[in-house]
Amino acid sequence: MNDVSMLGQMPPVSPEAITIDFGRNFPPPSPLVQSALTDTFAELGCANIADAIRFPRFMGTVGDREAGATWLSQRLGQKPNVERVVLANGSQSILAMLMARFVKPGGVLLAEELTYPAIKPLSALFGIELRPVSMDVEGIDPASLDKACIELGANARALYCMPTLHNPTSATMSDARRADVAAVARRYDLWVFEDDIYGILPEQAPPPLSLHAPERSWYILGLSKSLAAQLRVAYVVGPNSDISQDVFWPGVRTTNWMVAPLVAEVASHWLANGIGSEILRSVRAETLRRRALAASILPRRQITSSEFNYHLWIDLPEAWPLNAFVKAARESGVAVGPGESFAVNNQQGDRKFRIGLGVPPDQDQLVRGLKAIASLIDAPADRELNQ
Numbered sequence: 001m002n003d004v005s006m007l008g009q010m011p012p013v014s015p016e017a018i019t020i021d022f023g024r025n026f027p028p029p030s031p032l033v034q035s036a037l038t039d040t041f042a043e044l045g046c047a048n049i050a051d052a053i054r055f056p057r058f059m060g061t062v063g064d065r066e067a068g069a070t071w072l073s074q075r076l077g078q079k080p081n082v083e084r085v086v087l088a089n090g091s092q093s094i095l096a097m098l099m100a101r102f103v104k105p106g107g108v109l110l111a112e113e114l115t116y117p118a119i120k121p122l123s124a125l126f127g128i129e130l131r132p133v134s135m136d137v138e139g140i141d142p143a144s145l146d147k148a149c150i151e152l153g154a155n156a157r158a159l160y161c162m163p164t165l166h167n168p169t170s171a172t173m174s175d176a177r178r179a180d181v182a183a184v185a186r187r188y189d190l191w192v193f194e195d196d197i198y199g200i201l202p203e204q205a206p207p208p209l210s211l212h213a214p215e216r217s218w219y220i221l222g223l224s225k226s227l228a229a230q231l232r233v234a235y236v237v238g239p240n241s242d243i244s245q246d247v248f249w250p251g252v253r254t255t256n257w258m259v260a261p262l263v264a265e266v267a268s269h270w271l272a273n274g275i276g277s278e279i280l281r282s283v284r285a286e287t288l289r290r291r292a293l294a295a296s297i298l299p300r301r302q303i304t305s306s307e308f309n310y311h312l313w314i315d316l317p318e319a320w321p322l323n324a325f326v327k328a329a330r331e332s333g334v335a336v337g338p339g340e341s342f343a344v345n346n347q348q349g350d351r352k353f354r355i356g357l358g359v360p361p362d363q364d365q366l367v368r369g370l371k372a373i374a375s376l377i378d379a380p381a382d383r384e385l386n387q
């Protein structure tokens, strides 16, 4: 499930009426993706790709994991041992494997009180209880995590978190905060599932939390939010090679089976030949352009300071109930992500909504959508409430 799950919570409006989609969260389109695909298929075609990818690709080939390890070194500071690295069909697939293995039915998964919406149905699927941990401007509050672990005792099994450019708030933990959170995880013997899918967007970001507790951390870096939504491959680095292979070997227990060979082939090619880095640079540049447009149209205080982030977490204007605002936006042809869909058993999202600046295909749509949101922010809510 993608953030599209949020649409289920919105009042029905015919899909044709939605012309501008701020509800989902994809990287802005890079003009390099189409040409890279054309070149790659031409090159791979010459090399008889059909035969090369005919075989199962459990956990990724050594070449896949080599290319992935080099990509991961941008965040981890050095190349992890390739035997610790596994490729999968997206971060979601990795999370399903980790939850089934380490949290298990009846166990508790701790998560930021606002979290990636798919975590909610995913935990429900596995009979796992999701427990919110309070956040501040830096993300997880270590004291709140500590308190929850005391209350839950041995049922607290793992922490799912997004320490860099958290979805939806954009909160980023300082290095000291990462060390504090890791210390709590160690104290209560929690596994850590670190989702760094947006963490590679900033040119500079603190090193992953996993480095503070490598013996218990699963570091996950997907490509679909930094390079292209079309390239849905994710890498996970386990605490050591034995456990990585034990958890992801397909004969054991699996929702993942193996990474889709064609997509893995393309991803490895792009990471190895440098086009991946070029696409990332173009995504960053387009993000800056889109954020500048947003800053010129929306009230300034609504633009979070993390400059390479393409999602904005916006305050609902005081007079508006969330549902009425989301409905009014949809009736103006604009989808936004209601804050409540990110909240774990609490009201943290009741006065917020998220807009993803990456989905509109061009500047014209982006500007029209932003103007529609800006005029709703200025409009009196009574108009909607009285209808």
Ligand SMILES: Cc1ncc(COP(=O)(O)O)c(C=O)c1O
Residues within 6 Å of the ligand: 002, 003, 025, 089, 090, 091, 092, 093, 116, 162, 167, 195, 197, 222, 223, 224, 232, 233, 234
């Ligand atoms: C925080 C976060 N993690 C993971 C994903 C999905 O990642 P993937 O495409 O690698 O499964 C999303 C998508 O919305 C997300 O926001």
